[in-house]
Amino acid sequence: MLQLTSKCATYDYYRAIEKLANNTGVDVPPSKYRSLLRMGIQWRHLKLMKRGGRGHDETGVKGTKDGELAVVCPSCPHPGINLPVGWESAPDGMKFLYFVFLCMDANFRLKNQLVSNYSADPGLGTGLAYMIKREPLEEYVKSRIKDLDEESTKGCGLQAVEQAHTRFNKGLRYTGISAVSCGRSEMVMPCSIGNLKKGEKYANMDYGFGRVLQFLFVLWVLISYDAACHWFVNLYQRIREHWPEDIKPKEGVSIEPLIPKLHDAGHKKTKNHEQFSFNLFKGVGLTDGECPERIWA
Structure with a gap:
């Protein structure tokens, strides 16, 4: 959410956490930046699947079709949804x-x-x-x-x-x-x-x-x-x-x-x-x- 609202890069976010943990720069903890990047990618992917309802489908993630997770445009004409018969x-x-x-x-x-x-x-x-x-x-x-x-x-x-x-x-x-x-x-x-x-x-x-x-x-x-x-x-x-x-x-x-x-x-x-x-x-x-x-x- 911070990245979405403030356009904050993952690197800046990690550096802020690092400084809050130790701002002296004397005893710097081991870098977990790459781990954070991987976790962020995995978290977004899981959220995408969850919001696409893949957990309710017996085929699961592997059964996801091309483009199925995209948000459908509500203003485009869709037969059977927002178009009249004929x-x-x-x-x-x-x-x-x-x-x-x-x-x-x-x-x-x-x-x-x-x-x-x-x-x-x-x-x-x-x-x-x-x-x-x-x-x-x-x-x-x-x-x-x-x-x-x-x-x-x-x-x-x-x-x-x-x-x-x-x-x-x-x-x-x-x-x-x-x-x-x-x-x-x-x-x-x-x-x-x-x-x-x-x-x-x-x-x-x-x-x-x-x-x-x-x-x-x-x-x-x-x-x-x-x-x-x-x-x-x-x-x-x-x-x-x-x-x-x-x-x-x-x-x-x-x-x-x-x-x-x-x-x-x-x-x-x-x-x-x-x-x-x-x-x-x-x-x-x-x-x-x-x-x-x-x-x-």
Whole structure:
């Protein structure tokens, strides 16, 4: 709770306890800092399982499904929970009520240094809440390593896409993360956060977006992404030819790309660029699509 409310680092917390025990510095007790780190990680993991109700399931922790421990977004449409019967046959003028608003972005401030390794320090619950499982993500990204799709983004005017292959990565295991959040309540979606090896590549963003689609059971998805005007061009082709079956969208799902309002001004306008504007898309109201920026902040 202290870490949550005061943003206090574990090291500072331990140093405070150490000083309270012996502030002279003469007879310093043996360091238990690394033990405290391990206990903190284990405690959070157990709390996550407890709050997810895994103790009431006969399959226990091992039976936990991907994304099952993530908090479900209350403002997203969920058939059988907060949608009326027959929502799928709503007239065109009322379909906006059942849109899923998603916002996708990358953050290059959240880096992971090349220290230790995965076999020595694996995650306890990776893939069970918000993070994407490491192995399938990296396997897919590696399979698309020769893709040159990103070259089509040259001239877009955004560094995120123009530096997709050249992002600084010296001494880093991951240069940042990608994430997908709800455009209404800014809640992070299940299995939506993925590691970026080197820049904001289509393969990374595709996989994160596809994983989120598996948790949605509606027909209309609006995706806000600062590089949507280029990312979306060959999206359906990539889905057909490259996406693994377990992340492909369900049949009948309509995907509409939009560019966040603040980022839209930074784009070099091309022909028909207005189709990506929040200001002109019917049913979005005053949604700005900038949720990830507020989450990063």
